[in-house]
Structures are given as C-alpha cells and as structure tokens.
Amino acid sequence: MDRIELIAPCHFGLEAVLKREIKDLGYDIVQVEDGRVTFAADLGGIARANLFLRTAERILLKIGSFKAVTFDELFEETRKLPWENYIPKNGKFWVKKASTARSRLHSAPDIQSIVKKAMVERLKGRYHVSWFEESGDDYPVRVFILKDQVTISLDTSGTPLHKRGYRKLVSEAPIRETLAAALLMLTPWNKDRILVDPFCGSGTFLIEAAMMGKRIAPGINRSFEAENWDFVPRKTWYAAADEAGDAVLEHVQMDLQGYDKNPQMLRIARENARDAEVDDLIHFQQREVKDLRHSKPYGFIIANPPYGERLEDRKDLPELYGQMREAFDRLDTWSKYVITSYEDAEKYLGKAARKRKVYNGMIRGEYLQYLGPKPPRREPR
Known part of the structure; x- marks a missing residue:
C-alpha cells in the first residue's frame, strides 16, 4: 500500500485554500471538486494530513470509485473492493453517512x-465466518455519489477536524x-501585523491566528480514528507528532x-485561548465597535x-453596520475583512x-474584503 488517495472535504468556495495547504505538505493533487480535494499520499499522509491541515473538515481514505445506477450494481461493485486489506476480522464497521x-x-x-x-459478504468470504462480532476498533465508512459515480471511503478522522x-x-x-x-489564509496577514477582531465572541479568529503564527498544528491536542487501525503503522503517528512538536515557535x-x-x-x-496555549499572545477587552x-x-x-438571523435583531443592524463604517473610516490604512449574511x-x-461566497454552517454569506494600502518598505539597516 505504497500509494493511497485521500479525500479532504472543506467549506464550499474555499477549495483553493485547502489545495495550497496540501501542496505545502508535499502531496500531489489528484482532483479538485466542489467542497473536496483529493490527493495522493503514502500511509504517513493519513497522520500528517489529520494533524496539519487547518482547513479540511476530515480526512477520508478512498477505498474505491465506480459507476452505479442500480442497487444491484452498487452491491456488486462494493463487494469487489478489497475490504480485508483495511478491516480486521473483529473490526466494527458501518456506513456512517451516504450523500448523493x-x-x-x-x-x-x-x-x-x-x-x-x-x-459483510466480501469479508465473510475472506475470513470464512458467517457473522462478525464487531468487537474491535471502529471503521466508519462514507459513501458519496455524484452523477452516478460512487466513491467509498473510510473516515480516518472520526470527530470532525x-x-x-x-x-x-x-x-x-x-x-x-x-x-x-x-478566511485568515485568504488575507495577506502574517504574524508580524496587527490583527483585531471587534466581535470576537469565543475568540476563534484570534486563536486560529495565534496558532498559525506560533506554528501549532491544529490537531496537536486531539486524537483520530485511524490511530487504532492496524494497517496504519504506529510509527507514522509518532513521526507526525514529532514533526508537529519540532515546528512550534516557542518565542513569538x-x-x-x-x-x-x-x-x-x-x-x-480567554478560557478557550488558555486551552489552546496561546492566551499570552491575545489581548481581550470589553469594547463596542463604535x-x-x-x-x-x-x-x-x-x-x-451579527447577521440578524433573529427577526427581533434585524432592526439594530443598520445602526451597528453604520458604526462599523465609521470605525473603518478612522482606520483608513487598515485592511478589513467581514463575513456576513446581512444583505445590506x-x-x-x-x-x-473583493467578495467571495461562503457558508458558515448552513448560513450562506459573503466574505467582504476592503483592502488597505501596503505599508512602506522598511529601509535595510
């Protein structure tokens, strides 16, 4: 199993960002579709992709792809796939999700x-049993059908990334x-530039920025489904963890x-920032946008x-967005980026x-980009 194909789903409209991340990890892109990027890797790529990709929703191991227009075809083509190469005799396997x-x-x-x-039929023949205890590790399966083309994969992430x-x-x-x-990666911001979130809520933008600036891998403090799979060598997880640890910048x-x-x-x-170990890099303060x-x-x-998703809140949006404009005008050399579904x-x-259509969960919105002037170049010392 020297070469495998991995599928990384992502937010619609942000495939180019994920593609760049994957290429930066050193992997070749196989295909880019709406909301998903397929790339070639070795088994070590399962660990590295789960650990390092910031914009992927999960990492799927592609088992096979085929055309099916009837349920008989779906059954026969699925049975032909080499499931015994992935799922052990005691493995617990089920189709977690099917979308079409x-x-x-x-x-x-x-x-x-x-x-x-x-x-089940395939594995019964390979393991010479009539039923499965399914008492071992989990092997969740996902099926995606687009224009009669079926793609079947194993979910290596488990909990979404x-x-x-x-x-x-x-x-x-x-x-x-x-x-x-x-959204941060769509801006020219870097760790040496000031970044302000005037509606910080639970702090997600700033915590992600701090992790990017400090080079903390997004998956460094969590586990993944495939860590327990026999066909993925344990040493690949250790190597990826060591790589992530070595990359962290201690003094930023x-x-x-x-x-x-x-x-x-x-x-x-503040509590979320502490849990992410970046609270020393972020200053939180009570202040209104005005x-x-x-x-x-x-x-x-x-x-x-705020988008005004609740009708009772919509009446406040003109004043709020007017205050935002006044604040933006005061900061005339700054670049401003706003995600919103407020149509006005x-x-x-x-x-x-510039603007880009994006989805925040099921809410369709736009990413509005107001580009400030570039700072003057510093004279070399």
Whole structure:
C-alpha cells in the first residue's frame, strides 16, 4: 500500500485554500471538486494530513470509485473492493453517512444498508465466518455519489477536524475553526501585523491566528480514528507528532486584540485561548465597535458581526453596520475583512474591493474584503 488517495472535504468556495495547504505538505493533487480535494499520499499522509491541515473538515481514505445506477450494481461493485486489506476480522464497521447528488440512486438509508451488506459478504468470504462480532476498533465508512459515480471511503478522522479540542465554550453564532483559518489564509496577514477582531465572541479568529503564527498544528491536542487501525503503522503517528512538536515557535511576539461588548463572551474567549496555549499572545477587552480605534497604521480587522438571523435583531443592524463604517473610516490604512449574511452590508460598509461566497454552517454569506494600502518598505539597516 505504497500509494493511497485521500479525500479532504472543506467549506464550499474555499477549495483553493485547502489545495495550497496540501501542496505545502508535499502531496500531489489528484482532483479538485466542489467542497473536496483529493490527493495522493503514502500511509504517513493519513497522520500528517489529520494533524496539519487547518482547513479540511476530515480526512477520508478512498477505498474505491465506480459507476452505479442500480442497487444491484452498487452491491456488486462494493463487494469487489478489497475490504480485508483495511478491516480486521473483529473490526466494527458501518456506513456512517451516504450523500448523493444528481444521481439515480438517491435514498441514503438504502445506500447505507446495501453497502454494509456488500461489505459483510466480501469479508465473510475472506475470513470464512458467517457473522462478525464487531468487537474491535471502529471503521466508519462514507459513501458519496455524484452523477452516478460512487466513491467509498473510510473516515480516518472520526470527530470532525474543526474540533481542535480548545473550544469547549462557544458564542451564540460561532464560526467553525476550519472556516476561520481559511478566511485568515485568504488575507495577506502574517504574524508580524496587527490583527483585531471587534466581535470576537469565543475568540476563534484570534486563536486560529495565534496558532498559525506560533506554528501549532491544529490537531496537536486531539486524537483520530485511524490511530487504532492496524494497517496504519504506529510509527507514522509518532513521526507526525514529532514533526508537529519540532515546528512550534516557542518565542513569538504577536499583536492580536479581541473586543466584544459582552463580558461573558470575553470570559469564554480567554478560557478557550488558555486551552489552546496561546492566551499570552491575545489581548481581550470589553469594547463596542463604535469605540474601535488604534494608534498604529496598516493593521488588519477580521470580523464576524451579527447577521440578524433573529427577526427581533434585524432592526439594530443598520445602526451597528453604520458604526462599523465609521470605525473603518478612522482606520483608513487598515485592511478589513467581514463575513456576513446581512444583505445590506455593503450599503452601510461601502462596496467591497473583493467578495467571495461562503457558508458558515448552513448560513450562506459573503466574505467582504476592503483592502488597505501596503505599508512602506522598511529601509535595510
């Protein structure tokens, strides 16, 4: 099993960010589709991808792909796959999720049931048993069907990768860690530049920024499903963990500031930052956006302001976004990045230089980008 294919799902519209991350890890891209990137790796790539990719939702090991327009075809083609190379005799296996789009097979429960039956039939023949205890490690299976093309994979991550382990408490409208990291990567911000979040909530943007600046691998403090699988050598996990530990920058200075008008949210943000071991890099303070000021030029603002999802809150949005515009105008050399689903956002903030459609959970929004001037180049000493 020298060469495998891994599939990394991500937020729609942010495939290019994930593709760049994967290439930076040294792997070759096989295919880029809406919401997923497939790449070639060795077995060590399972550990490294889970540990290092900031914008992937999970890492799937591709078992096979084929065309199926009937349930009989789905059964027969699934049975042909070499499941015995992955799942041991006592393995616990089930089809955790089946999704389908623009295909003749569209019943997720039926797809799950048929794929499970086909796997059982294959493994019964290979292990010469009539039934399975399934008392061992978990091997969750995922099926994705697009235009009648079936892709079957094992979920190597288990718990989704956006759950880094540091965010035990969240705000009312939290932004996923993976989405926050991707939006940061779409900016020219780096650890030497000021970054302010005026609606910091539970602190996700700033914690992700601090981890990026300190080169802390996003999966360094959590476990993964495939750690227990026999065919993935234990030494690959040790090597990836050592690589992650060696990469961390111990002595880093960063100017990261988070503001929120809710003191409860600030308490949560501080606790999350402590759990992520970056609390020394972030300054949290109770402050409303109308009071946003900064003495230094050429900073960055990244914000996930209220959208007005609840009808009773929508009446407050014109005033809030007007206050944001006044604060933005005061910081005229700064670059500002705002994710919002408020349809009148540009009416109050001004026309964005760039914008990109993104989804925060099931909420469709836009990533508005207001680009400030580049700082003057420093004269060499």
